[in-house]
Amino acid sequence: MAVPAERVSYRFAVLLFNCLLTFGSYFCFDMPGVLQQQLQGNLTCPNGTHHNSTGHNGTLECVEGLGMTPAQYNLLYAIYAWTNAVVVILAGFLIDKLGNHFGVFVFSLLTVLGSSLFALGSHFKGSPYLLPMMLTGRLLFGSGNGSLTIVQNRITAFWFKGKELALAFGLTLSFSRLGSVLNFFFTQQFEAKFGMQWTLWGGSLLCVLGLVSALTVSVLDKVGMKQLGLDGIIQQESKKVRIQDIQHLPLRYWLLVLTIMFFYNGVFPFVADASKFIQDKYPGYSQQAAAYIAGAVYDSSLVLSAAVGILIDYVGLRGVFAVGCATLTLPVFALLAFTFVPPLVSTIWLGITYSFAAASMWPSIPLVVPQATLGTAMGLATSVQMVGVGLSNLIVGHMLGTKSSELKIPLWRWQQMMIFMLANTVACIIASIGLNVVDKKQDETLNRTRKGAPMGQDRDPADAAQLLEDETRTEGSVS
Known part of the structure; x- marks a missing residue:
């Protein structure tokens, strides 16, 4: 009779709570994107507060807010990315050394503390403490959220490697994007009714949900490993992991990391400024409507991620999908830069290619690195990705201007930003071809079709002990 941990229902229970780890933190991550007008709004307005960007006669109205410049606003995203770039390497190594249970609790707690400090900083309007507090909040939040994604992926890879790996990755992404989608749908309405401060505190409360889920998945993961008799083996493998193992990671891994970085350089900085871009370039869009359209990137990802994961699990050809989704992203930024095609077309299109990219690129990492160093490899990949995204946010911030006096950013500045996105997409295509x-x-591991998969691919978690030993011998110098 199979022990509970060997049953399919058990690993899908692990997956459920693992998915909920990042629901609240992804909601909080893009809240500045929806509240961009309030964050960059004037400290005072002559005739009171106006939440809409356009008046009834089509003229611009004053928006009362925190008085950030476009550069300061984009710095909120840049510091998140830079923090990830530094912290996630150490975080991945610590997860490999100390285990999943350490990671899920500590990093979930950091998201709660960071989102709370960010919300607290909004109360210091007009004060010199406002920006430092909010940046520190994003720093702590970034330290937790990026690292939390690593341990989430590590848990997913352990319980689903050789099974429904891309599907499991797709479902975790779907739950994360559900948080992003709900943010784009409800944050602006909540802010209009209750104000920005209460809205930000509501986001912090959702991060508490992630902390509760972290405690639950930690127990399930620990009990499951013990029932499978793998807890002692994994601890032995963890002791062998060294930070020097990074130099032994294969060339395929590094090309995969570059492909991920260049693709995300186009997605995340665009979404951060998409709501403002839509209002500035296309006439007749309210702040709420623009937020909905910007959020369509994540709407598409939410709907498609699980199905795309099933498709890639069945078909394989992960490398081919990486090239294809990067190539098909080129027209998105070309349309945004040089045409007035309705923006919803571009955001849905980008959401589709993003779904295929996430389902083909990230689940490829466990296929090219050994299980014992997966946390370190995931951390390093996230670090490189966030270095690129952080620099892109900084570049975009300077392209859009450093002064808040221009309520409407000139169209030529937005065009420069889209050309920059195009350049990153071209670099992504080159890296994916390599x-x-x-x-x-x-050995064509990434492009192996389901028909050509080795017989050992359909493994249960109970076979992970042999997997760990085989991978360690294969890599030789890694451990």
């Missing part, structure tokens, strides 16, 4: 070339010269 990835496919190297994969073909080796």
Whole structure:
């Protein structure tokens, strides 16, 4: 008779709470994107507060807010990315050394503390403490959220490697994006009714949900490993992990990391400013409508991620999908830069290619690195990604201007930003082509079809002990 941890229902229970880890933190991550007008609004308005960007006669009205410049606003995203870039390498290594249970609790707690400090900083309007407090909040929040994603992926890879790996990754992404989607749908309405401060505190409360889920999945993961008799083996493998193992990661891994970085350089900075861009370029869009359209990137991802995961699990060809989704992203930024095609077309299109990219790129990492160093590899990949995203946020902030006196950013500045997004997408295509070339010269792990998969691919978690030993021998110098 199978022990509970060997049953399919058990690992899907692990997956459920693992998915809920980042629901609240992803909601909070993009809250500045919806509240951009309030964050960049004037400290005072002559005739009171106006929440709409346009008046009834089509003229611009004063929006009361915290008085940030476009550069300061984009710094909220940049500092999140830079923090990730530094912290996640150490976080991934610590997760490999100390285990999932350490990671899920500590990093969930950091998201709660960071989102709370960010909300508290909004109460210091007009004070020199406002920006430092909110930046510190984003720093703590970034330390937790980026690292939390690593341990989330590590848990998913352990319980689903050789099974429904892309599906499991797709579902975790769907739950995360559900938080982002609900943010774009409800945050502006909540702010209009209760004000910005209460809205930000509501986001912090959702991060508490992640902390509760972290405690639950930690117990399930620990009990499951013990029932499978793997807790002692994994601890032994963890003791062998060294930070020097980074130098032994294969070329395919690094090309995969570059492909991920360049793709996300186009997605995250765009979404951060998309709501403002839509209002500035396309006439007739309210702040709420623009937020809905910007959020369509995540709406598409929410709907498609699980189905795309099933498709990639069945078909394989992860490297081919990486090239394809990068190539098909080029028209998105071209339309936004040079045409007046309704923006909803571009955001839905980007959401579709983003879904395929996330389901093909991130689940490929466990296929090219050994299980014992997966946390370190995931942390390093996230670090490189966030370095790129952080620099992109900074560049975009300067492209859009450093002064808040221009309520409407000139169209030529937005066009520069879209051309920059195009350049990143071209770099992504080049990196993904290189990835496919190297994969073909080796064992074609990434582009192996379901039909060509080795018999050992359909493993239960109970076989993970042998998997750990095999991978360690294969890599030789890694451990």
